[in-house]
Amino acid sequence: MLKQRVITAIVLLAILLPALFWPSPVPFAAVALVLIAAAAWEWGRLNGMDSTGAVVLGAVCLALCGLSWQLGWTHTPLPLLWYAAAACWVLGGAALLRAGVAGWPHIARPVRIAGGVLALWVAWLAVAQARSIGINFLLSVLVLVWVADIFAYFAGRSFGLKFTRQRLAPTISPGKSWEGVWGGMAGVVLLAFAWTWADREFGGSDLSLYSRLAAHGWWLLVVAALFLAAMSVVGDLSKSVVKRSVGVKDSSNLLPGHGGVLDRVDALLPTVPLAMMLATLAGR
Numbered sequence: 001m002l003k004q005r006v007i008t009a010i011v012l013l014a015i016l017l018p019a020l021f022w023p024s025p026v027p028f029a030a031v032a033l034v035l036i037a038a039a040a041w042e043w044g045r046l047n048g049m050d051s052t053g054a055v056v057l058g059a060v061c062l063a064l065c066g067l068s069w070q071l072g073w074t075h076t077p078l079p080l081l082w083y084a085a086a087a088c089w090v091l092g093g094a095a096l097l098r099a100g101v102a103g104w105p106h107i108a109r110p111v112r113i114a115g116g117v118l119a120l121w122v123a124w125l126a127v128a129q130a131r132s133i134g135i136n137f138l139l140s141v142l143v144l145v146w147v148a149d150i151f152a153y154f155a156g157r158s159f160g161l162k163f164t165r166q167r168l169a170p171t172i173s174p175g176k177s178w179e180g181v182w183g184g185m186a187g188v189v190l191l192a193f194a195w196t197w198a199d200r201e202f203g204g205s206d207l208s209l210y211s212r213l214a215a216h217g218w219w220l221l222v223v224a225a226l227f228l229a230a231m232s233v234v235g236d237l238s239k240s241v242v243k244r245s246v247g248v249k250d251s252s253n254l255l256p257g258h259g260g261v262l263d264r265v266d267a268l269l270p271t272v273p274l275a276m277m278l279a280t281l282a283g284r
Helices: 002-021 026-046 051-070 079-106 109-133 135-159 178-202 209-214 218-246 261-265 268-283
Strands: 167-169 173-177
Touching: 002 026, 002 135, 026 051, 026 109, 026 218, 026 261, 051 109, 079 109, 079 218, 079 268, 109 135, 109 268, 135 173, 135 178, 135 209, 135 218, 135 268, 167 178, 167 218, 173 178, 173 218, 178 209, 178 218, 209 218, 209 268, 218 268
Parallel strands: none
Antiparallel strands: 167 173
16 A cells, blocks of 8 residues: 555656646646546546546536636636635535535535536636746645645644544544644644745745735734635545545545545645635735
8 A cells, every 4th residue: 555655646746746847837737637627527426426427527627627728717817706715615614514424415416516516626727826826826825735734643643632522523534633633723824934934035026825915914824824724624524524425435546545636635625715815815
């Protein structure tokens, strides 16, 4: 298993890193488009679609993203879309987690399928726009999710249930603790301050999300970092609700040793659009 994980990670990095650092944002947007289409295929399978239906769903998501690209939306300010996405993720995520695993099957399947495709489309559009803004900006959002996950893991392992008596969501993801969430949030705040300092000392015109927020006050930077860290947890738990409701461990086996694409991007689905919303507000 470890060997598979390492090999898959090396292959992914060999594809993603050149695309990310290419002078044009086109290669990275194209790679992200392929991954999002694969995630849509997984979403169809998780929601009971047969093989043909899941492939069609992936093609629909691909076409939706491609049409947006053709219309120039990857470079067009879309503040209303980011506000709507934020409202849907905050309110919808809270409702989904409150209902839990038992509540998921009661949502009409067409609504589940359409909602998932729309979430994937908005996430791809946010990633494409973030890369168009700049590599530093996109990385500052991606690394936030990774740091939140890493700090949460080690804080949970070290301090889990030492300060609280209940786990974060025992019926959804029994391994997660509140101490882990707090550790992830602390890591993200440290990251935000460190990245802002690095921008000031070494950066150019390509400002990170953190520097854009810090320009309006350190309090906004801290609040935004905590908010994004919390929403990354919502994305992860939302995917866990779906997988647990259908009794599967991974969304697919597309990434040997890592599960499926959704398993790797679940926390990014709410975080990147919300980062674009915050960047829009900071820009104003």
